[in-house]
Amino acid sequence: MARRLSTLLVCAGVALLTAGMLAGPAGAINTYNASPAPERTETGALLVLWDSDGNGVDDSFDWHCTGAMIDRDTFLTASHCIADWSADPALDHFYVSLDQDVQGELDAAAALGLSGPAEAAYFLAHGQAVEGTGVTDPNYGKSQSDPHDIGVIDFAHRAVTPADRWSFTPATLPTAGRLSALSSSQLDAAPWLVVGYGTEEALTGGGPQTHPGGGVRMKATLGFDALNPSWVRLSMIESQGYGGACYGDSGGPNFVTLNGSLLLAGVTITGDTPCYATNVAYRTDSSSARTFLAPFVQLP
Template identity: 85%
Template sequence: MAGRLNTLRVAVASAATAIVAAGVLASPAAAINTYNASPAPERTETGALLVLWDTDGDGVDDSFDWHCTGAMIDRDTFLTASHCIVDWSADPSLDHFYVSLDQNVQGELDAAAALGLSGAAEARYFLAHGQAVEGSGIVDPSYGQAQSDPHDIAVVDFAHRAVTPADRWSFTPAKLPTAGRLSALSSSQLEAAPWLAVGYGTEEAHTGGGPQTHPGGGIRLKASLGFDALNASWIRLSMIEAQGYGGACYGDSGGPNFVTLNGVLLLAGVTVTGDTPCYATNVAYRTDTGSARSFLAPYVRLA
């Protein structure tokens, strides 16, 4: 487990660099907190993003692990964050992206490791046992180019793959909001609406007198959040324990932030960042903006 958390921190560090450059917050979110959270077996559209990559630059893929979260938005499109897809191998052609919609992905990784499998052999094991499906990671071409809108949104596309997640799992794709849906609501309406984060991330900070650590992760959890603020690209959500909320942490990046409006559950934002110890704020990239919809239009039918 320690090795898996170390590789997760490598991904978090590279993502944080990109986000700081974009002028947002200093730490990407990645997991659901232990407080005010519960398992989410019913959220079958939400999955873990696994990556196979070359860690030492020798041209051979040698590491396979889960790193982020995402959600199916149709039968062959998995929505996640751009920073989950970039900066893996020195040669990006060596990067391979997989999605699992299983509830306990970490348990499956542990079982494969117990068989002595690692790297490409572990990825092949997941494919052979129906525990993951490989797709094509596609990043918004404008990712990181503007402080006001870093375009931290990506998809794993299965449209041209022989096997899609729909061949392995039963799920109802998440519903995206219509254009400008959140902007059309008042702050009081957004505050009154139920918000929900779902992800596979690690726990909030543990100190115990030593360095800050974030154990756990790899199991799908959910937590209710409270609305804080809306701006042109972002939704800011409260995950303060004393207010009865939970929220995202390391590994929940790319995961869905749902809001229920008029009885309909909508994937309103993609988890991108938050406070470093994962105690207070989750910041999600909006899916109802013109830039997000422009990127998604080639992959999913938008209402």
């Protein structure tokens, strides 16, 4: 079943790793140097119900991004995963699933002839998703220095939260300026891990670039590249033993292990178009990220 490939924002000439699936075998992250991540139960898929044809009626339901629970009722993701769906934002509905194989569940619902609102209702009825409220950073924009591309799905005022459906340990956020306090050699020596539901790297050959697979939670080891005030840039070059993120991994967690603690150091935002070289993540230890998150979660 073909799924939409979308890039909602282009940043510095590279496409954002925002949702999309194309027909093909289920997979996520890059196919090279990657493996399933059933143990990363705090990481989930963001599904959206929206009005795709602008007629004022919701008609499309699909997974589009990744994110992670940072407490029992807050799902951290990217602003570009939440903004600009329907012409009328009141028609946008956001759901989180912490299941391992979301694409398989979508395929099962489609096999029953379900789509749009009926498909979303099927997911809710079968405990495969929970609906929350999408909140973007009010300063979200396209600034290269700090686009404020961070958002949450908030369940604080919902009768059902992901914690009522799944068992997970919320991801741990870093303290303010944690990455800046380390040297490049220390950051290079630290283990980095990206998790997400995204598509595979670009297929080679003639014709338009395609990215098959997606919808299954996967993980890959990354290498440190560079640290900027708002970004951490990570290498995903195959020959160096790394894997990395691709379309649909936007909003997903980039973990680093420091002093034995696994920290959610960045949120996947962008990378190179074919998904072979670089993953760029928005730092969660920055003052702007922490200012946005403060109303939703107790910060370390």
